[in-house]
Amino acid sequence: DAGVIQSPRHEVTEMGQEVTLRCKPISGHNSLFWYRQTMMRGLELLIYFNNNVPIDDSGMPEDRFSAKMPNASFSTLKIQPSEPRDSAVYFCASSLVGTGIGEQYFGPGTRLTVT
């Protein structure tokens, strides 16, 4: 089975531009998570969804960030307008909740550079 798929793998954009990151979770999984990794703050949760419904968005830095999950197989994370401090690696992870521990499986990440 394919793992979590993220696109693009790398994104370089100028300050003020809109950035959209995409994620396709593992088929059949019912929870999806967006994390951000930086040297200073490590790995931190931005938002997560259960059954396509946002459950906790307390990690979203500010109104410039938004996330959607229109269906079980697709999610987007949008930054508008982008700022240099948004430069980081953004990971999407999915899990199957309801059986076992519900461990999370991570995608390869999107490395975002905002100049």
Place this chain on the structure above:
Amino acid sequence: AQSVTQPDIHITVSEGASLELRCNYSYGATPYLFWYVQSPGQGLQLLLKYFSGDTLVQGIKGFEAEFKRSQSSFNLRKPSVHWSDAAEYFCAVGVQAGTALIFGKGTTLSVSS
């Protein structure tokens, strides 16, 4: 609030030597516990997981971890390290299935020949 501490930022181990990476957590009950490994430029790969049962759990790539409730620890071990084990290792805690994970800051493992 829950927290995870990985006391060692960087560890160097000789190839063939044993390895132990430390992880301590802060949570009132037994959390869901995980170890992930991240190679440079890659995503996080799940090594092993624990919630209940035998406190010594086996994972992939020859890794194991032991849960010690009295010490709030979940240390990762490997009897003989290979050069390919060089990577960053993250301990993570979840308070229940399906919720977000809280990660430690990570331990970078270097393997010397």
